[in-house]
Amino acid sequence: MGFRRHGPFRAGDQVQLTDPKNKRHTITLKEDGVFHTHKGAIPHSDLIGQPEGSVVRSSGGTQYLAFRHLLQDYVLAMPRGAAVIYPKDASQIVGMADVFPGARVIEAGVGSGALTCFLLRAVGSEGHVTSYERRQDFADIARGNVERFFGTEKGGPLDGWRLVVGDLTSSIDEIDVDRVILDMLAPWECVDAAAKALTPGGVICCYVATTTQMSKTVEAIRDHGSFTEPHAWETLVRDWHVEGLAVRPDHRMIGHTGFLVTARRMADGVTPPPRRRRPKGTTEEI
Numbered sequence: 001m002g003f004r005r006h007g008p009f010r011a012g013d014q015v016q017l018t019d020p021k022n023k024r025h026t027i028t029l030k031e032d033g034v035f036h037t038h039k040g041a042i043p044h045s046d047l048i049g050q051p052e053g054s055v056v057r058s059s060g061g062t063q064y065l066a067f068r069h070l071l072q073d074y075v076l077a078m079p080r081g082a083a084v085i086y087p088k089d090a091s092q093i094v095g096m097a098d099v100f101p102g103a104r105v106i107e108a109g110v111g112s113g114a115l116t117c118f119l120l121r122a123v124g125s126e127g128h129v130t131s132y133e134r135r136q137d138f139a140d141i142a143r144g145n146v147e148r149f150f151g152t153e154k155g156g157p158l159d160g161w162r163l164v165v166g167d168l169t170s171s172i173d174e175i176d177v178d179r180v181i182l183d184m185l186a187p188w189e190c191v192d193a194a195a196k197a198l199t200p201g202g203v204i205c206c207y208v209a210t211t212t213q214m215s216k217t218v219e220a221i222r223d224h225g226s227f228t229e230p231h232a233w234e235t236l237v238r239d240w241h242v243e244g245l246a247v248r249p250d251h252r253m254i255g256h257t258g259f260l261v262t263a264r265r266m267a268d269g270v271t272p273p274p275r276r277r278r279p280k281g282t283t284e285e286i
Contacts (some may be wrong), residue, residue, distance in 0.1 A: 009047050009054075009066070014148075016073055017042070017056070017064040026069070026077050050280050071121065072276050075114035076150055082111035082143035085183060085207060088237050090118040097179055097205040097262055102126040104176070106197055108168040108190060109183035110135065113142030119181070120161055128160050132168045139165045168275075170191045183207040187261075188220030193228045198265040206261040214259040225271050227263035234259050 008030060009015060010271050017025045017035065027035050033044035040060025047056055047066055054066050056092060069077075072087035085093070093115065099105060101124040110116055110133040119129045133139040143163055150158055164171055168182075180194040187206040194204045204227065206217045218230045238253035266272060 006190065008051050009048050009068075011044075011048060011082045014069055014074075015047060016067050016069050016077075016265045018067075019062055019064055022068075024073070024077070025064075052109050069149075069265040071117055071149070075117060078112065078114070078145045079141060080112045081135075081138040084114035087118075088235055088254060089207060089258055089260065092117050092235055093181060093205055093207065093262055094118055094122045096260065097181065097203045098160070099123060099179055099215050100127075103178040103183065104174070105129045105179045106168075106174060106194075107131045107173070107183070110142045110163065111138060111183060113145040115181065115183060116142060116146050120146070120150065120158070123160065124220070125160065128162070130162045130164065130174060132164050132166060132169055132171060134165070136165050139163055172197055175199075178202050180204045181207070185213070186216075187213075191217075191224050192218045195224060195265060200265055203264045204263050204265070207258050208261070209258050211259070214261060217261050221261065221263050226266050228266065228272055229275060230261050230263040232259060232261045 011029050011031050013029050015018045015027055015029055016029065019039065025035070025037070027033070027044070029044045029048055030168060031044070033050070035042045035044065037058065039062040040058030042056055042058050042064065047054070050066065052067050055063050056066055057063050070210040075084055075087060093099070099119060099122040101122070104127065105123055106117060107119060107129060116129060116131050123129060125271065131142070133142065146161065147158055172193050172199050176199040177197050178199060180198055182190055182194065182204070184190070191204070204221065208214050208217055214232055218232055218265050221227050221230045234256060236253060236255055239250040241248050241250055
């Protein structure tokens with residue numbers, strides 16, 4: 001799935017152009033197209049037929065690197081209805097929730113479709129993703145973004161993906177799914193629906209923005225009685241400047257974007273053992 005990842009550029013490809021200041025522009029190649037910028041124009045014909053990693057020069061003399069999008073580049077540049085899940089968090093969801101090739105995944109809160117693209121890539125051609133979105137306008141934007149990335153907007157529906165406009169708790173009809181991903185304001189309201197849909201051993205993963213949401217989500221999963229002890233965390237990303245012996249962290253970093261909470265579905269009729277806490281005033285394991 002995804003953009004054609006090899007071969008020379010051709011009409012219809014989306015291409016990312018990067019200037020010497022690392023400013024990026026996305027264009028869709030057309031036979032008679034021209035990319036205009038204050039640094040000059042670049043005819044699309046200068047790119048069509050060239051391999052990825054080529055350098056093109058504008059009429060003003062500025063050089064641009066030309067590549068097809070990486071998925072992380074695409075989701076940051078695509079049109080948005082709702083806020084997108086950043087690549088660092090989408091990668092954590094795919095990795096820490098163990099979204100595997102062939103998995104059956106439910107996603108609730110499709111937003112602009114960023115996470116959907118990551119999930120579809122992860123489950124592959126043998127898997128399936130069902131996305132639930134309450135708002136029709138968000139669903140329309142997400143459908144366009146996902147189908148544009150996978151190159152199906154002119155060729156019919158995308159295999160392995162179903163987009164449902166409706167509330168998860170009232171619209172869900174799947175059972176024995178492997179993963180449930182909740183990206184919404186109140187995921188604790190959907191814990192019971194997720195438990196009914198998940199196969200034993202399946203994973204629930206919730207993405208929330210605030211500590212209050214995180215606390216309510218953890219407690220709801222804990223109180224439900226069908227899941228293992230929830231695990232909550234966040235990730236921070238800091239780039240580094242490396243030039244010879246001048247090695248230092250960048251002044252800016254991708255800090256807090258959201259919290260993730262995961263837990264695993266217990267077998268039917270089985271409850272997790274009671275948690276054992278450390279008594280106050282000691283660090284010894286009990």
